[in-house]
Amino acid sequence: MIVAEQKPLQEIKALISNAQNVLVVGCGTCVTVCFAGGEREAAILAASLRMSTRLDGKPQEIRHETVQRQCEWEYLDQIAELVQQADIVLSLGCGIGVQAIAEHFPQKWVVPGLNTTFLGLPSEQGVWVERCAACGDCILGLTGGICPIARCSKSLLNGPCGGSEDGHCEISPDTPCAWQLIYDRLLSMDKLHLLMEIQPPKNWRTSRDGGPRKIVREDLRLPTKEE
Amino acid sequence: MDQQVTRNREANQVWQQQIVCYACEHCAYAAADLAGTLRMQYPPSIKIVQLPCSGKLDVLMVLHAFEQGADGVMVAG
Numbered sequence: 001m002i003v004a005e006q007k008p009l010q011e012i013k014a015l016i017s018n019a020q021n022v023l024v025v026g027c028g029t030c031v032t033v034c035f036a037g038g039e040r041e042a043a044i045l046a047a048s049l050r051m052s053t054r055l056d057g058k059p060q061e062i063r064h065e066t067v068q069r070q071c072e073w074e075y076l077d078q079i080a081e082l083v084q085q086a087d088i089v090l091s092l093g094c095g096i097g098v099q100a101i102a103e104h105f106p107q108k109w110v111v112p113g114l115n116t117t118f119l120g121l122p123s124e125q126g127v128w129v130e131r132c133a134a135c136g137d138c139i140l141g142l143t144g145g146i147c148p149i150a151r152c153s154k155s156l157l158n159g160p161c162g163g164s165e166d167g168h169c170e171i172s173p174d175t176p177c178a179w180q181l182i183y184d185r186l187l188s189m190d191k192l193h194l195l196m197e198i199q200p201p202k203n204w205r206t207s208r209d210g211g212p213r214k215i216v217r218e219d220l221r222l223p224t225k226e227e
Numbered sequence: 228m229d230q231q232v233t234r235n236r237e238a239n240q241v242w243q244q245q246i247v248c249y250a251c252e253h254c255a256y257a258a259a260d261l262a263g264t265l266r267m268q269y270p271p272s273i274k275i276v277q278l279p280c281s282g283k284l285d286v287l288m289v290l291h292a293f294e295q296g297a298d299g300v301m302v303a304g
Contacts (some may be wrong), residue, residue: 040287047290 001121002030002094003128004037004114009048016088016110019060022049023086024113025079025101026066027093034128037092037114040130045092045113070097076104083108136206136213142194143170144185149202157199187209243272244299248294251281251304258303273301280304 006012016022024046032038051062067075070093071077081088083101088109091098094116102110112157118130133150137158141179142145149155153163153171160179167180186192204210250256256277262269274297278284281304292300 043287044290047287051290075303109304173288 001119003034003114003118004031004094004116005034005131006041006045006092006114007112009052012045012090012111012113013049013052015113016090019086019088019109021085021087022060022062022090023082023088023090024049024062024064024090025070025097026064026070027070027091028066028068029071029088031092031094031097034122039058042066043149049165056148071092071100071146073100073104074209076101080105081109092221093124107149120218132206136210137203139199142197142199143182143193144189144191145186145220146178146182148178151181155204157202159195173207184212243270246273246298246299246301247297248273248275248301248303249278249284249288250275251280252279253304255281255303266304278304 024042026037026039028038038094042064046062049062065079067079069075083105089101090111090113091101092113098110098112119132119134120128120130123129130150132147133147142181148157153169154161160177164177164180167177169175169177233239250259281302284302289300
């Protein structure tokens with residue numbers, strides 16, 4: 001899932017300070033399950049902002065609504081009327097959701113209520129950890145299902161660096177060394193021979209180094225009028 | 228409850244704290260009932276909201292009480 005966390009209330013208040021009517025839009029997918037921007041968080045934030053701005057002597061009209069996914073036009077159509085009535089939209093979606101709203105409602109000013117943080121999973125209740133860097137060229141088949149791109153601090157491809165100590169990364173004793181994890185897993189699966197294959201420098205063009213990415217699936221595209 | 232809190236705030240000459248009490252129906256609410264049966268008095272500025280369980284309480288309910296003008300929220304269960 002995409003993991004995000006809410007911005008501090010003061011920062012959010014500054015972002016919406018010039019608007020009288022604010023629409024807080026939650027998202028029912030990733031940020032709901034990481035408790036950052038779902039229906040409940042949108043309601044809590046709207047109530048907090050109403051009270052806070054009232055206490056400041058500058059009460060703002062703040063409503064809230066949640067869509068199933070902010071990153072698809074069809075769901076955004078459902079809130080078109082509410083968006084039109086608002087001076088500003090405060091999106092509690094990830095960065096994709098914020099941009100989707102801005103793109104779908106070009107006349108409306110949209111601000112983010114969350115900091116989109118990483119692609120990861122909840123390792124235990126209340127703890128989320130990064131698992132994928134979306135590099136565009138997955139090598140998990142070589143590393144026992146443990147990603148050295150996302151989980152090694154240096155994204156090394158051929159074994160641990162000298163900073164690996166007792167299974168931990170030098171950046172923090174709380175951070176496991178990804179290459180130690182890979183070694184342990186390959187050992188337990190009797191696949192250590194995979195480590196003998198030296199990985200060449202990674203082609204980062206499939207990652208962010210190649211610029212903004214795009215996938216076109218001709219088999220899924222709808223025919224144009226000319227066709 | 229919302230209208231009651233607002234009305235009392237306006238009507239009271241002497242300011243009195245408005246307290247919303249969320250009470251579990253199995254214990255605290257039953258205790259409040261018993262207090263009534265025994266003719267025990269408590270200020271009218273305390274509003275009791277019955278919950279099926281105090282575990283049902285959500286932060287949204289607390290925020291809602293404050294938004295509607297409550298000065299304090301009490302959870303009893």
